Amino acid sequence: xxxxxxxxxxxxxxxxxEFLRIMEQRHPNLPNLKLLASSRSAGKRMTVGGKxxxxxxxxxxxxxxxxxxxxxxxSEVSLKYAPIAVAAGAVVIDDGSAFRMEENVPLVxxxxxxxxxxxxxxIISIPNCSTTPLVMVAHxxxxxxxxxxxxxxxxxxVSGAGGALIEELRNQSRDHLDGKPGPNPPSNKRVAFNVIPxxxxxxxxxxTFEERKMIQETRKIMHCPGLAxxxxxVRVPVYVSHSAAVHIEFExxxxxxxxxxxxxxxxxxxxxxxxxxxxYPMPCDAEGKDDVLVGRLRRDASHPNGLVLWVVADNxxxxxxxxxxxxxxxxxxxxxxxxxxxxxxxxx
Numbered sequence: 001x002x003x004x005x006x007x008x009x010x011x012x013x014x015x016x017x018e019f020l021r022i023m024e025q026r027h028p029n030l031p032n033l034k035l036l037a038s039s040r041s042a043g044k045r046m047t048v049g050g051k052x053x054x055x056x057x058x059x060x061x062x063x064x065x066x067x068x069x070x071x072x073x074x075s076e077v078s079l080k081y082a083p084i085a086v087a088a089g090a091v092v093i094d095d096g097s098a099f100r101m102e103e104n105v106p107l108v109x110x111x112x113x114x115x116x117x118x119x120x121x122x123i124i125s126i127p128n129c130s131t132t133p134l135v136m137v138a139h140x141x142x143x144x145x146x147x148x149x150x151x152x153x154x155x156x157x158v159s160g161a162g163g164a165l166i167e168e169l170r171n172q173s174r175d176h177l178d179g180k181p182g183p184n185p186p187s188n189k190r191v192a193f194n195v196i197p198x199x200x201x202x203x204x205x206x207x208t209f210e211e212r213k214m215i216q217e218t219r220k221i222m223h224c225p226g227l228a229x230x231x232x233x234v235r236v237p238v239y240v241s242h243s244a245a246v247h248i249e250f251e252x253x254x255x256x257x258x259x260x261x262x263x264x265x266x267x268x269x270x271x272x273x274x275x276x277x278x279x280y281p282m283p284c285d286a287e288g289k290d291d292v293l294v295g296r297l298r299r300d301a302s303h304p305n306g307l308v309l310w311v312v313a314d315n316x317x318x319x320x321x322x323x324x325x326x327x328x329x330x331x332x333x334x335x336x337x338x339x340x341x342x343x344x345x346x347x348x
Contacts, residue, residue: 001332002029005065007090009058009081010072011035012044014163015095019070019321024049026325036062063088067337070324071095086122091337093124093324100125100217107220109323110330111268112139117330122339124327128210129319130154130233130242131217133292133311136318139222140266141248141259141307148305149228149249152214156199157238157283158191160315165191169237196235208233241283242315250305256297259307263294268318273297281312289314290322 006023010016016037023030030049035056037044042057056062058077063069063085071078071085072095082092082099099105106116107125112135117124127135134152141147158165172192175181188196200209207215214231218224236243263269272281273295281293292313300306313319331337 001027001031001329003031004067004328004332005032005034006328007034007036007063007066007069007085008072009036009062009069009077010095011046011055012037012041013072014159014166015072015316015320016070018316019072019324020046020048022317022322022325026329034062034066060084063090066090068093068328068331070328072320072324082123086339091120091122091124091331091339093126093327095126095320095324097128097213098125099123100127100213101220107217108327108330109135109221110326111136111266113221113223114330114334117327117334118336120336120339124331126320126323126327127217127221128213129160129315130156130210130231130244131214131221132319132323133242133313134214134244134246135218135221136266136269136292136313137246137263137294137309137311138218138248140262140269141250141254142222142224144258144262145254146251147224147227147248148251150218151230151247153232153234153245154214155234155236155238155243155245157240157242157315158235159240160199160242160319161235166239169239173237191235191237193237195237197232199233199235207231238283239287240314240316241286241312242319243281243283243310243312246309246311247300248307248309249300249303250307253305254307256299256307259297259309263297268292269294271295271297281310283312286312286314288317290317292318 036058037055039057044055069085069090069092075096075098078094078096078098085092100107105123106120158169169191210233211231215229270291272293280295294311296310300308
């Protein structure tokens, strides 16, 4: 990794900053980093690994000499700059939804489907931050006992929506606790002391775009196009870490003890499950941690072939930045940094 040049588009955002922190931790001998952002952040100075770097404005010329371009920005930014980066010879690891469901773009969680990197054509997508922990726990169970149906209800932190909502939660909470009237937003915009059963826009079928992403991405990553899956995504007043209650129906019964053993053996997953002593995963436990935490494993009282799990993960780390760095590491390990062919997307 130290011999690579990595461009970070969105370097000053929440995920970009986490990407740089994790890079410092995992690769003290840092690669050559190029920090990119919008014109508003250009000129900002940031210290990474003891080196002071200047943030540059992202332009068409930003990707010359770049090996890997990590993009964590809007879909519009990804759609504009990913093809330009690929044309300049870089592999793009995109954090957004712009390319996830394109047939010739791998959607990758390395512990689950790292082999899909071998057929990339220049652009690689990472899943939505609520999808990644779900497939991390579902994958080892599915390998042992085919999953027929999953229902996931998520409780997602405000950092999943970016820095502005983090600040909004902070300000609203402070005003409420101080007894200040403050602005009076509509109830579905109030994040402090509230639970909002909508993330992203609603679709004609009543699901939100966030819920549809979870459904489609899970099927693609797990190579299970016919998997029956439903999701309800909820915003909660937590700064970092997404949680999910997951109900899984298998082809045959599975004992919770067998599931614990399988999950314990899964890289990147940690079983935290001793409810008799009040031990189970919580958002504050996952914050700043790499592992996906799973607990409250029990038989589903409504189905003889069912299990229920409680899953928590840091959405900025494994849900975004860490997964991207692991993809870069896997590309190097598999010696497939250079694409086998030219992405059709890059040419459109």
